[in-house]
Amino acid sequence: MSDTGRPTLSGVLDEMEHLSGGADRQITVEEIIDCLGKHSFASTILAFSxxxxxxxxxxxxxxxxxxxxxxxxxxxxxxxxDSLWLPGFVMRRDIAAKKLREGVRWLRRPVDFVDRYLHERSTFILHRPWIYLPLFMVMALSMFMPFMEVVPTSGSIASAMIAVFAAGYLMRDGRVVILSMILMSLLPVGVAWFFLGR
Incomplete structure (x- = not known):
């Protein structure tokens, strides 16, 4: 959170960094969700993506x-x-605190840069029925992510696109949400080119 109480992307990283602390231990998904808040869908999607x-x-x-x-x-x-739920086997999954800290440090500079340019605008896309379009696109993309492990970097690219959506949703920046939709619509073209162009 910013000093004004407005959510920020950097604030999500701050929470994750605080959770990882300085100890070398395993951090569960449940701990990450408790840290971000069980009502913060956008923050949670942003953090994991x-x-x-x-x-x-x-x-x-x-x-x-x-x-x-x-x-x-x-x-x-x-x-x-109103509040998020995940099954027990997901909540018990863990990640090394060291890996989480390394990820946060790697993301800090680009996220701080982007944070300065996101603000509330074009919010119509964040309301029903328009919001269903990006949500269904994210759902479809997430369903294909397990298969992307066979295509180098495609999973990270898909995650980045979902992060763009979550960032726009969190910051109430409809233009960024629309940008994420454009990017997600282009990903299948890139994957098809990868396989057909080899």
Whole structure:
């Protein structure tokens, strides 16, 4: 959070960095969610998609796991739940605190830069029925993320696109949400080019 109480992308990183502390231990998904707040769908999606965008994405299976988390969360947003829920096997999954800290440090500079340019605008896309369009696009993308592990960097690219959506939603910046929709619509073209152009 900023000093004015307005949510910021840097604030999400601050929470994650504080949670990781200085100890070398394992941090569970449940701890991350408790830290960000069980009502903060956008913050939670942003946090996990940023983890998958950062060097922490090198952990085997992390792209598929992040896709599963995002899928659970976005479906709940579509149905209008007030507080998020994840099954026990997801909540118990953990990540090394060291990896989380490394990811936060790697993301700090670009996120701080982007934070300065996001602000409330074009908010019509954030309301029903318009919001369903980006939500269904994120849902579809998250369903394909487990299969992206076979295409180098595609999982991180998909996670970055979801992070763009979550950042726009969190900051109430509809233009950024629209940008995320454009990027998500282009990803299948890139994947098809990768396979057909080889």
């Amino acid at each position: 940023l983890i998958s965008t950062s060097p922490a994405s090198g952990i085997p299976g992390i792209t598929a796991f992040i896709g599963l988390v995002v899928l659970f969360l976005v479906v709940q947003m579509i149905f209008g739940r």
